[in-house]
Amino acid sequence: xxxxxxxxxxxxxxxxxxxxxxxxxxxxxxxxxxxxxxxxxxxxxxxxxxxxxxxxxxxxxxxxxxxxxxxxxxxxxxxxxxxxxxxxxxxxxxxxxxxxxxxxxxxxxxxxxxxxxxxxxxxxxxxxxxxxxxxxxxxxxxxxxxxxxxxxxxxxxxxxxxxxxxxxxxxxxxxxxxxxxxxxxxxxxxxxxxxxxxxxxxxxxxxxxxxxxxxxxxxxxxxxxxxxxxxxxxxxxxxxxxxxxxxxxxxxxxxxxxx
Numbered sequence: 448x449x450x451x452x453x454x455x456x457x458x459x460x461x462x463x464x465x466x467x468x469x470x471x472x473x474x475x476x477x478x479x480x481x482x483x484x485x486x487x488x489x490x491x492x493x494x495x496x497x498x499x500x501x502x503x504x505x506x507x508x509x510x511x512x513x514x515x516x517x518x519x520x521x522x523x524x525x526x527x528x529x530x531x532x533x534x535x536x537x538x539x540x541x542x543x544x545x546x547x548x549x550x551x552x553x554x555x556x557x558x559x560x561x562x563x564x565x566x567x568x569x570x571x572x573x574x575x576x577x578x579x580x581x582x583x584x585x586x587x588x589x590x591x592x593x594x595x596x597x598x599x600x601x602x603x604x605x606x607x608x609x610x611x612x613x614x615x616x617x618x619x620x621x622x623x624x625x626x627x628x629x630x631x632x633x634x635x636x637x638x639x640x641x642x643x644x645x646x647x648x649x650x651x652x653x654x655x656x657x658x659x660x661x662x663x664x665x666x667x668x669x670x671x672x673x674x675x676x677x678x679x680x681x682x683x684x685x686x687x688x689x690x691x692x693x694x695x696x697x698x699x700x701x702x703x704x705x706x
Contacts, residue, residue: 457673464687466622467647468699473615474644476608483601490594497587504580511569518562525555611706647685649692658682
């Protein structure tokens with residue numbers, strides 16, 4: 448830990464810019480994947496949702512089928528009751544008993560009529576649900592094919608880049624341990640606050656890289672002296688001189704080529 452306090456400002460600037468170059472390379476790799484991981488995740492969720500929908504409709508069909516069976520049993524029971532009441536009518540002793548049995552027959556006939564109506568409705572519902580299931584299965588098949596295709600694309604990109612990203616991530620972590628905590632905290636804060644993730648930028652043609660605001664000549668001289676860490680007053684980015692940036696870029700290109 449004591450060695451960190453002995454590091455010169457120039458060494459800190461070089462380490463910070465090296466870290467920036469490594470993290471920018473990781474950003475590039477992840478950008479190559481683009482929205483693919485999210486697309487794959489969304490497709491997986493959609494496929495799962497379609498499967499759930501089909502399962503629900505299948506369950507509904509089972510329930511409706513049982514309802515039809517129940518109504519058919521009710522119809523058979525009603526027919527048996529009608530037959531029984533008809534036999535009883537043959538042995539009635541007066542009109543009052545005959546009329547009471549007639550009302551029972553009429554009630555059972557209405558029960559049959561209502562049950563048949565319900566069965567008709569259930570069958571129409573079955574046809575509708577089967578049609579919906581068919582459409583959903585078609586959509587599911589299409590989404591599954593699309594998912595396989597997108598997963599293939601993602602796997603191909605991962606196969607090409609995962610090893611490099613893992614090695615770069617390890618290098619990034621190694622470099623972080625060589626830089627004092629307050630600078631790492633500032634570096635990460637700046638990276639999170641800028642769109643392109645550039646927290647350490649070189650001075651290019653008298654302006655800050657990434658923001659393009661002109662830097663006063665005396666400040667450029669101060670940056671080139673590498674005696675203290677200077678930030679861009681407009682963007683908050685840490686600034687390094689062009690020569691240092693070029694040297695570190697060449698060093699990092701050699702390192703990247705080994706991955």
